[in-house]
Amino acid sequence: VATTTTIEPGAGPISGSRSFLAKLREGDEIARLITFLFAASVVLLTLLLVFELWLGSALPRHKFGFSFFRTSVWDPILLILAVPLGIGAAIFLSELAPARLSDTLEFFIDLLAAVPSVIYGLLGVFIVVPLMRSYIQPGLKGTLGFLPLFKGPAYGVGLLTAGIVLAIMVIPYIISVSREVLLSVPRDQREAALSLGSTHWESTWKVVVPFARTGIMGSIFLALARALGETMAVTMVIGNTPTISASLFSPGYSIAAVIANEFTEATGDLYLQSLIELGLVLFILTFILNGFARLLIVATSQRGGGTGHA
């Protein structure tokens, strides 16, 4: 890992021959110190962030503990829509498309990931919401209206709409990570399956995908963490109503949306600090999801090792 220690025997604080002063004069020690300060500031800022969130939420923590939670968008819609589409596209990019086409498409996917969330919110407000209100929600009510999921008036805004917008937002993340993971599956696996007489699809679906399963799960968790922390697009289409309802049509709320809407209007310490505590909860949730996702992705890449571009 440390590439440089093998090059220069004098690197590091314990150099044998030269004195600290001599190295100081040469400038190495100064450069080392300065860069160290900047690197350490990253750690300090992160610690400070956790500390401030903890400190800022002291009042409600003592008063209520961690017992008060609001709903967040754990929308199954997001997964039902985004996962098949994302994984399908990733399979195409890694197994089927020639390297050149795959790289070009990946370029577009990267650009899609760069689109800011407020733009997704804008499109959500002016395209998805009217579409939901006048076509999709009445349609769903007509066919599946007997389920409690699809009851209630069609406002347009609501959990279902937020789920759809979030799904579109996280697809690029699922594609990019899944593609990387699929490409790290060794070529031998594919060739072995093909030589046993399986078709291209069978080798992909029964050999390559199972091999990369944990990594793909990781990409899904990563997407979930993104969706959970996503503020703008959700705030704009979810309807912002602090009620929990069985219907997917009803307006809802998410942690991030609560903070975005109420923070500047919070009066009194308890109100403000409760919102900061929500921020702390959000931080912890995304921390756990991200850590879990990273673990799964690293596990797969280490098992694979080689690049097996089709």
Added chain:
Amino acid sequence: MSPRLRWRKFVSGFMLAMTGVCALVAVSVLIFILGYLVYHGGTSVSWNFFTKLPAPVGEAGGGMANAIVGSAKLLLLATLVGVPIGFLGAIYLAEFSGGTTAFVVRYAADLLNGVPSIVIGIFAYSLVVLPFKHFSTLAGGFALGLMMIPITLRSTEEFLRAVPNALREAAMALGASKSRTIATVIVPAAYRGILTAVLLAFARVAGETAPLLFTALGNRFWSPGWNQPTASLPAMIYTYAIAPYEDWHRQAWAAGLVLLGLILVINIVARGILSRGISVPR
């Protein structure tokens, strides 16, 4: 060919075609977004949009000049915070540090990268807004800069590590000190990668809205100096999109088009810089 084999071949062809459709759908989302923004916002992007202040409610016309300048100021501050820490921190990670310190710094950066942007906003609020007692450009710039740090740090480190060891050894063999080697050999060899990393981080925070909501707040007028609330393009899009005025919606589309255009251009330029570079293999 037996019927079973024919069936298997059909399934194979069909499913693979479906994956192609998935890829096509994903890519077409981008084209759709761009097309829709150009269609709706294109007509509203005018000279006035770039030069005029927002008009009072009910009055047609007006522009977003203050938001554009506000965004530029915020991004300048963000770059001043994010790039030095990210760049110099990366040099420490790649060239000086041993195992444990590097692990801790990298872990902290990854943690920071995963923090939802709204939580970054809360942090900047309690660290900068509360002590100064009012919302300011300074606080917004700090929040955005904080988001730039992990992105710049991690990718710069990767590009520095990709510089072949032979270059380091050659410089050392000629008698150069370590700091001189870094300044005159390693950083120049990786400069395309570093530039790309900085540009991508810049583009990423340029569209961030959530951390600005309660740091820079927003402003319908010019924001003099650095200590006043300021408007910014993303926050203006948010405010205008959820407002009930038809004219504001048009302006929101125009602002969306300008913002997305800026971000996509930076992205394309950044990747172009990287792909023309021969010095750093990826």
